[in-house]
Amino acid sequence: MSFFRFVPVFFLTIVSSALYAQPYGDSLSVKAEATVQVSPPSITIDWPADNDATNFTIYRKNKGTISWGSPLATLPSNATSYTDLTVSINTLYDYKIYMSSVATPVKYGYLSSGIEVIANSDRGIAIVVIEDSYIGNATFQLALDEFLNDLELDGWYPKPIYVSATDAVTSVKSSIVTTYNVDATRTKLLVLIGNVPVPYSGNLNPDGHPDHQGAWPTDTYYADMTGTWTDVSVNNIISGNAANHNIPGDGKFDQDLIPSDLELQVGRIDLSNMPAFSETEEELLLRYFYKTHLHKSGTVLIGEQALIDDNFGGFAEGFSQSGYNNFAALVGRNNTYLGDYFTNLSYTTSTTGTYLWSYGCGGGSYTSCGGIGNTTNFTSDSLSSVFTMLFGSYFGDWNYTNAFLLAPLAQGNTLTNCWAGRPNWYFNHMAMGENIGYSARLTQNNGSMYIASIYGGMSRMITINLMGDPSLRNTYLPSPDNLVITAGGNSNSLAWTASGSEIGYNVYRRYADSTNFLKLNSSLITATNFVDNNLPVAGVAYYYVKAVELKVTPSGSFENESLAAKDSALSTVDLVTIKNSEILLYPNPANATINFNVPLDLIGNSFQIFDTKGTLVLSGNLKTENMMIDVSAFAKGTYTLSFSKSGVAPISFVKQ
Secondary structure: OOOOOOOOOOOOOOOOHHHOOOOHHHHOEOOOEEEEEOOOOEEEEEOOOOOOEEEEEEEEEEOOOOOOOOOOEEEEOOOOEEEEOOOOOOOOEEEEEEEEEOOOOOEEEEEEEOOOEOOOOOOEEEEEEEEHHHOOOHHHHHHHHHHHHHHHHOOEEEEEEEEOOOOOHHHHHHHHHHHHHHOOOOEEEEEEEOOOOOOEEEEEOOOOOHHHOEEEEOOHHHHOOOOOOOOOOOOEOOOOOHHHOEOOOOOOEOOOEOOOOOOOEEEEEOOOOOOOOOOOHHHHHHHHHHHHHHHHOOOOOOOOOEEEEEOOOOOOOOOOHHHHHHHHHHOOHHHEEEOOHHHHHEOOOOOOOOOOEEEEEOOEEOOEEOOOEEHHHHHOOOEOOOEEEEEOOOOOOOOOOOOOOOHHHHOOOOOEEEEOOOOOOOOHHHHHOOEHHHHHHHHHHOOOOOOOOOOOOOOOEOOOOEEEOOOOEOOOOOOOEEEEEEEOOOOEEEEEEOOOOOOEEEEEEEEOOOOOOEEOOOOOEOOOEEEEOOOOOOEEEEEEEEEEEEEEOOOOEEEEEEEEEEEEEEEOOOHHHHEOOOOEEEOOOEOOEEEEEOOHHHOOOEEEEEOOOOOEEEEEEOOOOEEEEEOOOOOOEEEEEEEOOOOOOOEEEEEO
16 A cells, blocks of 8 residues: 555645635744844744744754753743743754644744854765766866865765666665765765666655556665665556556565665756756756856855745645745745745746745646646746745656756756655755755654654655755855965965955865865964964875855854865975885875875886785886875785886885
8 A cells, every 4th residue: 555645636626825815834834033142142033923822832952963852941822932041152953843723733843043153064975976978078077077176175075986877776876885885974975966877666656646656766765875675565557657667576666765764965966858958968967067166156146035836825734834934944034925936036027036945836747836837937947046845746756757846957046956745844954054965864864853744654755855966055155265375394384365255264174095174273264374283194285265254044143164265285294204215105104095206207117016925916107207096995004116217216105
């Protein structure tokens, strides 16, 4: 039996918002905001008055903890605010506001808040899976390199993997798991680019249509490092779409629900099957890369406001809660507007400016949403909304020609989309600087921490997927300019120029063989220079200088960082232990690579690397003065680097 076989269908009833005073999505939401104070530290949460309330219960937990614990306070029915005086500066908190009511179901509001939360953007490793059609395409590679570089400049360490569109999903998963296991603790992000094979799983129809029951596409399979996915029990071919058919042994999995908490934040950038657009897949991907870079570099200024177009307002389930609740925290209640999706978001027809966020829902098909539009509308317009959510029948099944869920990514400023309504999605942490992949993973792993639906039973569905780059944050600011590093042996001096109205800077250092970005300053740097006097080892050190603003949102305040200005320097501290009269080798010990510098008269000669048993493990030719060798596959131990030219002494190094 389908997990959601008896949910009412959407397409039978599309209710005009003119027929009722308040959409259910609005009436079921406690639209909470917060203001913060530094001295004495306090966070004041407020929400609109509600005549239906009997009382309010306030809960708080530290970000990342798994239980709300005991209530902070219970407030009377006429309460519209609560001030928390038991808070500290530079701590992130999650709040839940639970409203008991007379006539309607209980209502919830959620908020992430903090006071001047300090940035530390050592974000972790990002696995980037790229479909291999464009290998050797110089134009595509240039755009991909910029995308990967922007990940690094935002504090992610990217590890690319190439796969074929014809690979089995189990093969793709194996490559992801292998890369993940190299450093499971630090690997946190998964980006799928291009026509990466699409996993299918389940025997469900969360849009309620009997002819749509079966396996649905799910990238949650790729993000789950420990769960068990089987292909032995589901036997269903009733769907009108053959892609939903699921029989034992067909490569589609049985699970309706994500079998274990996802380890990775996953998002898909796939525009491979969109013939409605005049551009080729390559051109659509290049456009996506370009607008992603513009957003991350703080180049495009978008109004911090949100739009809701609710064509299901009469449904008691209140699908647009995902809009009302999130937008209060992200841009504020007074900056959230009701209107027509294409009219208000369009650069051509809007009279209300640009929008950072949007939500739309209505009866749907694979390529349309009632009251919103269809895929063809996206081909002929350009919309300002950077982040959007859409909900309706069928198009949550997104691996389809001209898929409506993917269409927004192919135009305008839109960078992400998701099927939000069954269940509710939670983006409130983005108001305090988190990336959207964090929100996606929180929603996917949600059990009972956040209300998934007033009807229950919709948590952890395999149909919860993010379209777009999961590393994206709400807002960025321009990077510093003209970073110059002066190497001084045991110290490196950095200088740069300001980019705009930033209040200061953070400086990070990463060594060439490391994935860690170490923050070097304990307090914000207000000058445009910095000296690194604490070089621990020799080797190539990369430096990242980020502009910082104190961002105040309807949720709290935090240090919002730009992408980094980046440069590198060779630190020569302690090099006496790793050089001979002619050769300089670093780092030593090494993890992933060794670098060695040779004089000009050695170029053209050969080199050899031997282990302690005298076995030759690698050889090659010296092509430049600065050589870099991948030693990541070497076993731990001591190795000797020797040269074919007579009279040049060998040099030893340690592989960690």
